[in-house]
Amino acid sequence: MLLRYISRILIMLICLGLVCFGIYKAYFYYQEKPETRELLPAISIVPGKARLLIIAPHCDDETLGCAGVIQEVVSGGGQVMIVAMTNGDGFTFAVEEQYRQLILTSDDYVHSGYTRQKEFIQALDRLGVVQRQLAFLGYPDRGLRALWAEHWYSSQPYQSPYTGRDHSPYENSFRANTPYAGEAVINDLETIMREFAPSVIFSPHPVDEHPDHAATWAFVSAAAYKVFNSGELPKPKIYTYLIHRGDFPIPHGYQPEGLLLPPKPLYYNYNSQWQAYTLTAEQEAVKEQALNEYVSQLRVPVMSSLLRSFIRKNELFEEAIPHIALSESKNIELANLNAWENRKPALVYPVGTSALGALERSAKVEAIDCAVQDNVLWLRFHIPGFSTQHHQYQIAVIGFQAGHDALKRDNRSLSFSAQDTDLLPAAVYKFKEDVIINIPYSEQTLPEFFLIQTATKDRFGATIDRTAWQQVQINKAGPEESTGRSKNDSGAAFVNTAF
Incomplete structure (x- = not known):
């Protein structure tokens, strides 16, 4: 009798949780639903003259946010460089799926980082970007906010709870054995910006809810000021792309005939500078092929749904204006x-x-x-x-x-x-x-x-x-x-x- 009573209480609590979750989702769908009647201006990039630098917090963000633009610049004869801030080595669900075990070692997480790198290389090869145009910085997944706010100095590096390291364990990192510290991130980004001299930079959007994405924006913003405000190099245009937010994309899931639209609260901000890039049918198909290379992420249902939500007829950007x-x-x-x-x-x-x-x-x-x-x-x-x-x-x-x-x-x-x-x-x-x-x-x-x-x-x-x-x-x-x-x-x- 007692067991039956407890089971009924558990069922009621689960049902209540599902109802609350449904109300929560309905709120964002109807209150935050983007305005479909508004036409966004087209992003302006001259492919043949562009020197395109894309900063991705994790291996896959570059394809989710910018695959169409990458194809446009590559096919037009422009130059492309893509930087992965982390190797995505802190996503436990994906590592569990990869190794089919619940108890993981620090080396398992490192090996998963190498897997993400291979997927990154293969995805960008689909988009026409060769490996020499890629850079892996090797910083800790889910640790960039700590590097930005707390672990700034190399004398007090951050230790990843996943890999157990406080320096990059990856042999192919941009700087070998780089310390997990904010000043090291700035130095790497500054070096890349000076050597590549981009005419346009794509960075995660400041309002992205993932802490790695928000911190990446902060790092890029600070590094770009140091490099380009000195007058030594022409100032590039900086655009931002949005990946993680509770009300984006709407509707969620695989919608290849649909459009990406900015969330209503962001669109109606008076500083709004949203712009769209329209993909051709061929570009959209190639983007889907590139995303399919991220097998480690597609194995996880929630990530699979997110990745496929970005297979749409356009990509979405906002110009950053200091x-x-x-x-x-x-x-x-x-x-x-x-x-x-x-x-x-x-x-x-x-x-x-x-x-x-x-x-x-x-x-x-x-x-x-x-x-x-x-x-x-x-x-x-x-x-x-x-x-x-x-x-x-x-x-x-x-x-x-x-x-x-x-x-x-x-x-x-x-x-x-x-x-x-x-x-x-x-x-x-x-x-x-x-x-x-x-x-x-x-x-x-x-x-x-x-x-x-x-x-x-x-x-x-x-x-x-x-x-x-x-x-x-x-x-x-x-x-x-x-x-x-x-x-x-x-x-x-x-x-x-x-x-």
């Missing part, structure tokens, strides 16, 4: 909320599409505005409903100075809520729907550019929402050389956060 700030804001009281009015806000892309975020609609960061004054960075957060909620806001500001040898990095982490903060009283000003904070630097440490991300958490510490890593550039040369800025009536200089 904004630059004036060097100083004089004669204005930035602690006063009125100083931030009369200007178009810089909307912040939401990264997450979680159930918590869908249920909790209020008190999320909707905009971040920035200003610089007397070597102090001022940040204004617009948060409708801020004063009525118990949410915690965690802010990460990673600043850089681009020296000749290496990027000098400054990492600031801070938090606040309506009730408390870890900031000094003089550094935070709270209003009903806004929070203004200031971060002091010295003249020597004020960054040339920084990337900022915010996370909104509930009172129990669960993440409700997270913004993308967004780059802000500070122009120390003076007002006449700055772009992408806005001024209020008092003449203060501000920065819009955008990518």
